[in-house]
């Protein structure tokens with residue numbers, strides 16, 4: 139059998155069936171394991187979100203009790219953040235493509251990589267258990283703020299422990315990627331020749347390594363408080379809840395960059411390929427990833443402007459928050475500049491990238507609005523905040539993830555989907571998304587507080603538009619995934635390089651052979667050599 | 672999977688991975704050190720009183736034990752490089768024993784405190800000032816987490832010892848022993864900070 143016909147999907151090893159997958163240390167198979175598990179939990183998260191929107195269709199009770207609603211938003215947050223947005227791009231596309239993009243056979247620690255997936259699944263099982271076990275689903279919100287999280291009778295300890303385990307999984311992935319990028323690059327793959335997705339994964343991996351342990355210890359302390367009543371966060375015993383908020387956000391703000399940096403990396407891969415043009419400002423984009431990772435770790439206090447921290451701290455955190463917008467803006471500028479005079483191919487991955495730029499820019503700019511101290515007091519804990527982070531996390535990371543899925547789908551599975559249907563799905567998604575989340579900005583400015591079960595009559599119109607938007611959005615999601623699932627079985631065979639990409643994954647077969655490369659590639663040209671235009 | 676992949680070996684890479692892991696461990700404890708600094712700053716007097724109550728002798732003995740165990744750990748690696756497998760194994764066994772001794776010592780120290788009614792959420796402790804509740808809370812959490820690391824370290828060194836007996840670790844393939852040693856030194860290093868913070872600064 140020629141190596142061209144032998145792919146990682148069909149390779150025959152010593153094990154058969156499902157075991158050949160769940161015991162595989164091949165980075166591509168692990169990537170697919172993550173793809174299936176992450177998308178399963180994403181479905182659960184979407185359903186919870188849909189139910190929340192349905193509940194808010196009318197004031198007062200629509201379908202569930204207030205306490206159930208509290209459980210809905212907590213689990214929606216925990217699942218979406220820890221099980222979808224954080225692992226989605228690094229664990230799926232990072233695992234699958236990082237080694238290929240740098241010309242390696244695998245990551246530095248393949249077995250550790252598999253272990254990370256098991257930690258992910260273990261954490262996910264704990265989250266699901268927290269849903270059904272004794273005390274009932276947690277109702278604290280995904281931030282687990284003390285002192286309520288110490289008092290709530292629901293399964294908070296279980297959910298917190300799940301987040302701790304998931305953090306472990308994230309750390310191990312980061313550690314693996316940093317080592318891989320330092321040690322496994324093919325000959326000639328110098329740092330400034332690396333594809334920019336690799337740069338963004340590198341910056342992300344450092345944030346995963348440096349920030350996650352802080353939330354690890356914080357969550358551990360919450361569990362210890364609940365078990366033994368130590369008192370470190372309990373005001374009745376001298377503890378300070380504000381310190382919990384500090385420790386929590388020292389991780390959880392940088393976590394936002396764990397979520398968005400890899401997304402930016404995908405966009406940076408897509409734009410030059412479909413504009414047939416060398417990326418504008420390679421170095422600026424590479425260094426801005428590092429700058430975002432560094433500056434982003436110094437702005438956590440902007441979540442605490444109304445918590446009672448010192449005014450000096452507020453001013454400093456506000457200033458730093460404005461600064462961190464600069465490297466993001468550099469990226470947006472460079473993407474748009476790359477398009478200028480390009481020969482643009484409006485294929486689905488490119489349209490997703492455009493949607494990303496549009497939605498992420500709105501998300502980023504509304505972030506600046508909240509970074510201003512006086513405005514923050516007004517919009518704090520309102521729907522404005524909810525709208526903002528959904529524009530960044532869903533409009534940003536979510537759309538980039540879908541874009542990456544459409545970009546690399548033919549490479550991963552060797553089949554092509556219907557481009558027409560994918561484009562229609564994107565349009566529906568885009569309309570539904572803006573209906574759902576733009577109304578949240580308006581609701582927030584009107585004064586609708588977040589996490590409330592009930593609301594005043596004047597907010598009704600906004601909530602109706604948002605709920606209808608959620609139905610449109612889900613219709614788009616269904617069409618998009620149906621299209622991909624259909625292509626998995628019935629799609630046309632994809633070429634090795636359907637988009638005309640210049641990075642290494644397009645030089646090997648679709649789907650890739652088990653060992654990625656027949657011989658170690660030697661890199662002589664840059665990743666985006668389309669020539670000057 | 673091809674044999675080429677199985678034989679892939681990169682000791683420098685393995686070491687980078689280990690150092691990165693140690694960095695995450697430091698940051699894990701870092702969160703606790705932040706809490707310690709803030710609470711100490713707020714309650715200097717009570718932290719002083721709390722430290723006076725800890726058993727300086729037991730603390731010093733444990734410091735000595737851990738420092739010695741780091742030394743035997745280094746010896747184990749050095750002997751292996753000199754192809755003296757027996758001596759290397761002996762030094763490793765010493766390290767494990769010293770680790771266990773540390774835990775025994777810790778057990779007596781903690782039980783003495785608990786017998787005096789000083790433990791988290793105990794009526795005796797809750798009757799005291801906020802600063803002292805926090806001091807002993809931190810004492811139990813930080814030395815407890817450190818003790819947990821000693822347990823993990825002892826287990827890790829035991830596994831390494833089995834591997835060494837089975838010939839999986841050899842003079843030119845000593846990365847497992849070296850990485851386990853790095854982990855052990857980290858445990859030692861963290862104690863070097865915990866000891867003065869709880870026992871000496873009175």
Ligand SMILES: [Cu+2]
Nearest residue numbers: 391438440441
């Ligand atoms: Cu933030």
